[in-house]
Amino acid sequence: MLEIQNIHKRYPLHAGYFISRKQFVLAVRGVSFSIKEEECYGLVGESGSGKTTIARMLIGLLSISDGCIQYTAHDNTAFNLINSSRKDLRKFRLLARYISQDPARSLDPRMTVEKILYSGIRYTSLWVNQKNAYQRAVRALELVELDSHMLSRYPVEFSGGQRQRIAIARALITEPEVLICDEIVSSLDMPIRKKILDLILRLKSLYHLSILFISHDLSTVSYVCDRIGVLYKGRLLEEARVKDLMQNPIHPYTQRLYRAIPKLEKNVFIQDLPPLQEVSDMPMREMAPEHFVAN
Amino acid sequence: MNPLLSVRNLGIEIHRGQMQKQQVVQDITFEVYEKEIFGVVGESGSGKTLTALSLLALLPPAAKITSGSIQFKNKDVLPYQEKVIRELRGKEISYIFQEPGRSFDPLHTIGSTMSETFRRIYPMEKQDLLTQKSIKILQDLHISHAERRLKNYPHQFSGGMLQRVMIALALIQNPQLIIADEPTTSLDVTIQAEVIRLLIELQKKRRFSMIFISHNIALIASIAHRIAVMYRGHIVECDLKDKIISSPQHEYSKLLIKNANELECY
Numbered sequence: 001m002l003e004i005q006n007i008h009k010r011y012p013l014h015a016g017y018f019i020s021r022k023q024f025v026l027a028v029r030g031v032s033f034s035i036k037e038e039e040c041y042g043l044v045g046e047s048g049s050g051k052t053t054i055a056r057m058l059i060g061l062l063s064i065s066d067g068c069i070q071y072t073a074h075d076n077t078a079f080n081l082i083n084s085s086r087k088d089l090r091k092f093r094l095l096a097r098y099i100s101q102d103p104a105r106s107l108d109p110r111m112t113v114e115k116i117l118y119s120g121i122r123y124t125s126l127w128v129n130q131k132n133a134y135q136r137a138v139r140a141l142e143l144v145e146l147d148s149h150m151l152s153r154y155p156v157e158f159s160g161g162q163r164q165r166i167a168i169a170r171a172l173i174t175e176p177e178v179l180i181c182d183e184i185v186s187s188l189d190m191p192i193r194k195k196i197l198d199l200i201l202r203l204k205s206l207y208h209l210s211i212l213f214i215s216h217d218l219s220t221v222s223y224v225c226d227r228i229g230v231l232y233k234g235r236l237l238e239e240a241r242v243k244d245l246m247q248n249p250i251h252p253y254t255q256r257l258y259r260a261i262p263k264l265e266k267n268v269f270i271q272d273l274p275p276l277q278e279v280s281d282m283p284m285r286e287m288a289p290e291h292f293v294a295n
Numbered sequence: 296m297n298p299l300l301s302v303r304n305l306g307i308e309i310h311r312g313q314m315q316k317q318q319v320v321q322d323i324t325f326e327v328y329e330k331e332i333f334g335v336v337g338e339s340g341s342g343k344t345l346t347a348l349s350l351l352a353l354l355p356p357a358a359k360i361t362s363g364s365i366q367f368k369n370k371d372v373l374p375y376q377e378k379v380i381r382e383l384r385g386k387e388i389s390y391i392f393q394e395p396g397r398s399f400d401p402l403h404t405i406g407s408t409m410s411e412t413f414r415r416i417y418p419m420e421k422q423d424l425l426t427q428k429s430i431k432i433l434q435d436l437h438i439s440h441a442e443r444r445l446k447n448y449p450h451q452f453s454g455g456m457l458q459r460v461m462i463a464l465a466l467i468q469n470p471q472l473i474i475a476d477e478p479t480t481s482l483d484v485t486i487q488a489e490v491i492r493l494l495i496e497l498q499k500k501r502r503f504s505m506i507f508i509s510h511n512i513a514l515i516a517s518i519a520h521r522i523a524v525m526y527r528g529h530i531v532e533c534d535l536k537d538k539i540i541s542s543p544q545h546e547y548s549k550l551l552i553k554n555a556n557e558l559e560c561y
């Protein structure tokens with residue numbers, strides 16, 4: 001189980017290389033949530049709301065300004081990301097894998113698929129020998145429904161959907177317990193988008209994965225996730241199970257996101273969106289069972 | 296009623312190296328009528344953008360038109376003639392490009408980009424007047440502090456704001472047809488809704504026709520009057536919106552509708 005407690009992130013506003021203005025941008029201010037085993041937690045919000053910052057803090061790519069992130073692995077090993085040693089962090093990064101937004105940019109164009117997949121385990125404790133790595137790579141490709149003869153090809157030879165599958169395979173090669181999917185379907189067409197989402201769902205139940213799924217689109221998040229948190233300006237405004245959130249969005253900002261989804265048969269989204277209000281600093285309150293709203 | 300734009304049996308080929316050729320658009324036929332929103336939906340690589348680019352002779356050098364005809368207001372556009380095309384571009388047909396961040400010149404302020412376009416209609420006017428006109432049109436598109444914003448460079452705008460400037464540029468010469476090529480794909484859903492609403496509002500007010508290209512059938516369905524479904528270089532289905540949504544005929548359209556319905560589970 002992954003637990004995030006009241007994390008903050010401040011980015012310094014640089015005035016120059018040696019000068020600090022002692023001013024900060026508050027990208028994330030006091031976000032708490034937890035992801036259970038075999039659960040998919042969705043974070044939605046517009047650009048600049050702090051989604052990616054949270055994801056990067058989760059795998060130790062960014063330092064955490066304040067707060068606490070804990071993870072208990074399936075074999076009951078506990079990790080604390082705040083004061084963890086380099087060794088622990090390396091171990092944790094094998095368990096929690098990050099899949100980034102744009103597969104065209106996250107795959108090195110000069111590496112073959114084989115090398116790309118190996119790069120996930122080379123120089124880690126999981127590396128035994130070439131033969132073992134090859135077996136792992138083939139298995140990972142099988143999981144994402146790609147063929148093993150693709151190992152010798154380069155990323156340019158694949159379509160966007162296939163590239164995203166390769167990126168997922170690179171994450172799966174370490175047999176992780178947590179997947180952090182940062183806008184992984186935003187650059188894909190609808191039918192391919194749905195196939196990738198179905199793949200994520202299948203992997204989740206197969207390996208009991210905890211998944212953090214980040215997107216700006218409430219409709220894709222509602223398709224894969226069990227619970228959703230709505231993020232705005234670095235703060236959680238509403239958190240609920242998918243069904244409750246989609247059928248009864250309480251916060252005006254959530255309603256705004258919900259109305260903005262284009263729908264096949266209703267032209268609702270051309271109507272006026274509810275205006276944005278100032279967001280207060282109040283913590284979230286439980287309005288209905290497991291349905292938290294800030295007000 | 297005479298169509299505003301009529302494309303018949305259009306074929307486009309891409310040359311890869313000396314010998315390799317690939318037919319990317321085949322036998323495309325469609326019409327766009329006055330005051331109509333014509334939606335084109337299809338996956339990436341289906342030839343949507345190439346078809347749209349061919350209307351204004353904007354195809355990349357490797358792409359060649361192999362067959363067909365394009366008529367705008369009953370006048371032939373093909374074969375391209377510099378003089379005819381110059382009259383069309385911006386004045387009769389405008390193009391809203393996919394990624395606003397990449398289609399502006401980063402070295403020019405928004406004001407200078409806009410004046411450049413105004414200069415074409417008013418070659419002899421004073422700069423002040425052009426600035427006034429730029430401010431007016433930005434205000435029409437709900438951009439606040441328009442006067443100050445004119446001095447900003449493209450990187451100082453957010454994606455949604457830049458796309459509004461692009462729409463302003465497309466509207467300057469009052470064209471009769473606007474081609475919007477995935478104008479909101481790189482934007483957030485809420486910003487997308489605002490930009491689309493603005494486009495529809497303007498379309499109602501100024502009564503231009505629009506070709507709206509997207510891969511999202513739900514988006515197309517909520518704004519278009521007629522829809523063409525493109526798949527692998529062909530238009531596989533083209534009909535009124537309601538007919539395509541309620542009873543799609545081609546396998547690919549059926550798949551699109553099915554997917555959209557499944558994603559709309561709430």
